[in-house]
Amino acid sequence: xxxxxxxxxxxxxxxxxxxxxxxxxxxxxxxxxxxxxxxxxxxxxxxxxxxxxxxxxxxxxxxxxxxxxxxxxxxxxxxxxxxxxxxxxxxxxxxxxxxxxxxxxxxxxxxxxxxxxxxxxxxxxxxxxxxxxxxxxxxxxxxxxxxxxxxxxxxxxxxxxxxxxxxxxxxxxxxxxxxxxxxxxxxxxxxxxxxxxxxxxxxxxxxxxxxxxxxxxxxxxxxxxxxxxxxxxxxxxxxxxxxxxxxxxxxxxxxxxxxxxxxxxxxxxxxxxxxxxxxxxxxxxxxxxxxxxxx
Amino acid sequence: xxxxxxxxxxxxxxxxxxxxxxxxxxxxxxxxxxxxxxxxxxxxxxxxxxxxxxxxxxxxxxxxxxxxxxxxxxxxxxxxxxxxxxxxxxxxxxxxxxxxxxxxxxxxxxxxxxxxxxxxxxxxxxxxxxxxxxxxxxxxxxxxxxxxxxxxxxxxxxxxxxxxxxxxxxxxxxxxxxxxxxxxxxxxxxxxxxxxxxxxxxxxxxxxxxxxxxxxxxxxxxxxxxxxxxxxxxxxxxxxxxxxxxxxxxxxxxxxxxxxxxxxxxxxxxxxxxxxxxxxxxxxxxxxxxxxxxxxxxxxxxxxxxxxxxxxxxxxxxxxxxxxxxxxxxxxxxxxxxxxxxxxxxxxxxxxxxxxxxxxxxxxxxxxxxxxxxxxxxxxxxxxxxxxxxxxxxxxxxxxxxxxxxxxxxxxxxxxxxxxxx
Numbered sequence: 001x002x003x004x005x006x007x008x009x010x011x012x013x014x015x016x017x018x019x020x021x022x023x024x025x026x027x028x029x030x031x032x033x034x035x036x037x038x039x040x041x042x043x044x045x046x047x048x049x050x051x052x053x054x055x056x057x058x059x060x061x062x063x064x065x066x067x068x069x070x071x072x073x074x075x076x077x078x079x080x081x082x083x084x085x086x087x088x089x090x091x092x093x094x095x096x097x098x099x100x101x102x103x104x105x106x107x108x109x110x111x112x113x114x115x116x117x118x119x120x121x122x123x124x125x126x127x128x129x130x131x132x133x134x135x136x137x138x139x140x141x142x143x144x145x146x147x148x149x150x151x152x153x154x155x156x157x158x159x160x161x162x163x164x165x166x167x168x169x170x171x172x173x174x175x176x177x178x179x180x181x182x183x184x185x186x187x188x189x190x191x192x193x194x195x196x197x198x199x200x201x202x203x204x205x206x207x208x209x210x211x212x213x214x215x216x217x218x219x220x221x222x223x224x225x226x227x228x229x230x231x232x233x234x235x236x237x238x239x240x241x242x243x244x245x246x247x248x249x250x251x252x253x254x255x256x257x258x259x260x261x262x263x264x265x266x267x268x269x270x271x272x273x274x275x276x277x278x279x280x281x282x283x284x285x286x287x288x289x290x291x292x293x294x295x
Numbered sequence: 296x297x298x299x300x301x302x303x304x305x306x307x308x309x310x311x312x313x314x315x316x317x318x319x320x321x322x323x324x325x326x327x328x329x330x331x332x333x334x335x336x337x338x339x340x341x342x343x344x345x346x347x348x349x350x351x352x353x354x355x356x357x358x359x360x361x362x363x364x365x366x367x368x369x370x371x372x373x374x375x376x377x378x379x380x381x382x383x384x385x386x387x388x389x390x391x392x393x394x395x396x397x398x399x400x401x402x403x404x405x406x407x408x409x410x411x412x413x414x415x416x417x418x419x420x421x422x423x424x425x426x427x428x429x430x431x432x433x434x435x436x437x438x439x440x441x442x443x444x445x446x447x448x449x450x451x452x453x454x455x456x457x458x459x460x461x462x463x464x465x466x467x468x469x470x471x472x473x474x475x476x477x478x479x480x481x482x483x484x485x486x487x488x489x490x491x492x493x494x495x496x497x498x499x500x501x502x503x504x505x506x507x508x509x510x511x512x513x514x515x516x517x518x519x520x521x522x523x524x525x526x527x528x529x530x531x532x533x534x535x536x537x538x539x540x541x542x543x544x545x546x547x548x549x550x551x552x553x554x555x556x557x558x559x560x561x562x563x564x565x566x567x568x569x570x571x572x573x574x575x576x577x578x579x580x581x582x583x584x585x586x587x588x589x590x591x592x593x594x595x596x597x598x599x600x601x602x603x604x605x606x607x608x609x610x611x612x613x614x615x616x617x618x619x620x621x622x623x624x625x626x627x628x629x630x631x632x633x634x635x636x637x638x639x640x641x642x643x644x645x646x647x648x649x650x651x652x653x654x655x656x657x658x659x660x661x662x663x664x665x666x667x668x669x670x671x672x673x674x675x676x677x678x679x680x681x682x683x684x685x686x687x688x689x690x691x692x693x694x695x696x697x698x699x700x701x702x703x704x705x706x707x708x709x710x711x712x713x714x715x716x717x
Contacts, residue, residue: 003527010523010556017520116348118543120578127582129555138555211520212547212578216346220518248521255524261487261514263524 002134007252009135015248016145020206021221022228022240023151024199030172030235031192034084035092037099039225040218041106042197046072046204047213048114054121054208061121061208062143068201076197080190088189103218110215118212126209144206151202152241155195168192172235227271232283239283246282334377335370335638335645338402340392340417345384347410353620354409354432355380357627360610365635372643376635383408386416393420403647404429406634409623411435411453411490418446427650431630432623434567435489436497439675445647447654447672449630450591451681453490457498457538459683460564460589463701464536465505471561471712472535482511482534482560484525484549486541486568491517494540494566502538510534517545525549526558536562543569547578554582554717561713564589564685572621576688576695583688583695585714592667592684593622595691595707596699603629603665625666633657633670633678667705687711 025039046068053064083102087095128139159165170178171188179185211217228247232239247267254266274282339358342351362376370376379400381392389408396402397420404427408414414433421428422443430438430448434456439448461481468479481502485495495514502509510532515525522545529537537560541549546569553559567590569575576583598604607628611619619625634654638645641653654672661669661680669680686697687710700710 003531006556007524007527010521010527014521014523111345111348116346118349118547118574118578120547120574122577122580127551127554127580129557131557136556138552141555210548210551212544212574214346214544220520224520251521252524256527259513260519260522260525260528261516264516 006135007256008249009137011249011252012245013138013141013145013248014251015245016141016148017203017207017210017244018224018228018247019241019244020144020148020151020203021200022225022232022244023148023155023237024196024203025225026229026232026235026237026240027155027192027199028196029229030237031168032080032084032088032189033175034088034095035099036196037096037222038079038103038106039196039200040220040222041103041110042072042075042200042218043204043207043221044110044213044215044218045075045106046201047208047217048110048119049201050205050208051119051121051213061123061205065202065205068205069198072201072204073194073198075201076194077190079197080193084193085186085189107215107218114215116214118214120212121208123209138210140206140209144210147202147206148241148244151199152237155199155237164191227267231271231274231281233281236281236283239281243282334375335643336377336379336402337634338381338396338400338405339378340381340383340389340396340405340407340413341409342384342413343380343382345388347384347413350621350623351409354623354627356611356615356619357624357629358406358431358631360607360614360624361628361631361635363614364606364610365632371635371639374643378406383413383417386412389413389416390420393417397421397424397426402426403645404634404638404650406431406631408433411438414438418443421445425647427647427654429630429634429654431627434493436493437489439677443676445651447676447678449633449668449670449678449681450626451683452677453493454497455681455683456540456566456589457494457496458501459685459701460494460538460566460587461498461501461505461507463564463587463589463685464502464507464538464562466701467710467712468536468562474535477506477508479507479536480510480532480534481507481536481538482513482529482532483509484511484513484515484529484537484539485566486517486545487514488517490568491540495538498538498540498566507536515545517542519545519548522549522552523556526553526556529560530556530558534560536560536564538564538566539570540566541569543572543574546570546575550575550579550582554579559716563587563714566590571697581695582717584690585711586688587700587710588686588688588697589683590686591622591626591681592699592705593686593697594619594625595686595696596667596684596705597707600662600704601665601667602663603632604667607665622666629664629666629668632664633659636670662704685710 028036049068050061050064053059087098125139130137159169167183228240228244232243250267251263255263341355343355366375381396383389383392406429409432411433414430418428422445428446434450434453436452436454465476483495483498485491564587570588571590607625637654637657640656641649657670659670663669670678671680673679684699684705685701687700688695689698698708699705
């Protein structure tokens with residue numbers, strides 16, 4: 001029984017990380033309707049920012065929140081204005097190629113400036129774990145899970161309760177209609193992109209105590225992020241949270257009962273199944289929303 | 296605006312064309328690309344940029360220091376040694392650069408390459424062109440299982456790591472655990488690429504040969520974000536000893552999650568890869584204590600059996616200002632020296648045939664090179680005087696270092712088993 005519970009707990013904790021890296025992506029998908037293949041690289045950049053802050057000023061990764069969050073927001077805004085905005089009116093293939101190119105560019109710039117060495121941040125709590133009646137819970141993972149829930153909740157409340165949030169939802173639902181109602185599309189897009197990248201910055205903070213970073217680390221996470229986002233429904237970030245958690249648990253169980261090397265196979269199979277039955281994702285907005293990001 | 300963007304596009308294309316030009320020709324080559332007559336010219340192929348750059352560059356440093364040493368001592372038969380270097384960050388570049396070294400630069404021998412995939416790709420090109428490929432770092436067994444006639448490997452094989460690890464368990468296990476070898480439960484875990492799979496396979500064969508019980512045989516992806524399900528499976532199997540083969544990322548992840556989930560094993564045997572690196576020790580902190588790394592000889596070995604090691608360390612410090620970052624530099628240093636001897640035995644004739652025959656004639660006994668190997672190449676090109684050394688991470692003057700524990704000739708310290716609880 002403890003084993004079963006442990007597998008669930010481990011799965012949910014990993015799922016929290018998956019959800020955290022996917023929230024920003026689904027926001028960008030849903031609002032700007034661009035597939036950002038460079039999303040993983042922002043995780044990498046955020047992580048390096050946390051790392052250098054820690055090395056140069058000794059600031060704890062969690063506390064660097066106050067610097068990393070605004071910087072990443074600005075990085076998102078800058079990316080949008082310089083790279084994305086010029087191709088917004090172009091065919092979606094051009095947009096995809098631009099973000100792929102951006103991805104390579106960022107990876108190689110990081111390789112050039114930071115070299116390929118693995119960097120880790122030493123914290124007092126990296127290996128701290130709680131033991132509750134034979135269930136082991138790692139502290140950094142627990143924090144990542146808690147933050148994932150908090151960020152999702154915060155964004156949910158923001159979108160539901162504020163005027164700006166309403167405007168964003170309007171743009172996501174019907175761009176033309178929103179424009180007709182006087183919403184400044186440009187500002188919404190810039191803002192959404194900035195928030196999306198900012199979420200990646202938060203994710204970077206939470207994963208720093210857990211994983212070493214190197215220029216290609218974004219690639220490790222980005223594939224899962226895409227699966228989570230599509231599974232949860234493009235643009236639906238509560239969907240992303242739930243899909244992330246689900247994926248974590250599925251991985252945990254299939255890794256144990258089937259084989260650790262096959263756990264990705266299992267969730268990709270589920271992914272394919274869901275898409276064949278309900279293409280707009282598990283929690284997607286239903287028929288008609290399958291092609292978010294391509295139109 | 297259209298005119299401007301057209302011009303910009305043209306400029307970008309031109310810039311792209313020029314970006315292919317590099318200026319890394321060695322100093323001994325003049326503007327026309329002609330090498331001064333009489334120099335011994337060797338091609339080198341290492342990943343000095345890209346994701347494998349850390350250890351690729353470390354490997355190249357070893358070869359370069361060997362080159363400097365031999366040139367200071369008068370060169371080979373009075374002729375200076377010159378490297379024509381190529382950078383191979385991935386397998387596509389490896390193939391392309393090998394082609395370039397052979398067809399454009401006219402290399403008749405190539406020295407490389409740190410990583411097995413790079414080696415596999417580049418040596419394919421060399422073999423096709425009947426050019427000698429001298430491998431110092433790639434250990435995967437399949438490299439020399441292709442029936443090649445022009446390839447040599449200085450380093451031992453992946454199988455030696457797997458076997459060496461299990462032999463370490465067989466030597467120390469009974470005393471540490473208080474039970475005979477046949478009752479020892481061993482778990483074998485490995486990353487699912489060619490490196491891990493080869494080591495894992497031979498570890499399993501050796502464990503069965505020794506009569507141990509293999510209670511787990513698990514592969515995993517080195518790019519996993521989470522290894523908790525693997526660790527739960529291992530906990531369920533309750534092993535006495537673990538043989539694990541990982542790269543640096545997954546080695547750290549496994550160790551941290553094992554600690555988090557309360558998975559302890561009395562004999563923890565890493566097989567090169569991530570467990571060899573200082574970055575691993577730095578990342579996992581005190582839980583590295585007692586971890587064994589079966590690998591090429593590192594630095595804390597019996598220097599009486601590694602003549603030239605001290606000189607190597609002095610040269611490295613003088614040239615690069617730090618201590619070596621891994622055992623790869625002294626490995627490539629020694630490998631290059633063995634190659635130079637082969638060329639000397641070939642009378643300095645720089646045709647592939649002569650070089651090949653020269654390398655085949657090299658006969659250096661074990662414990663004679665700076666990294667403690669010897670050099671004698673068997674029918675497949677494998678150096679039969681290479682071997683795996685087991686080291687254990689122990690606390691020395693407040694710092695964790697790898698100290699040789701096996702074989703006896705190289706051991707500098709007593710092994711500590713069971714390893715400290717974490």
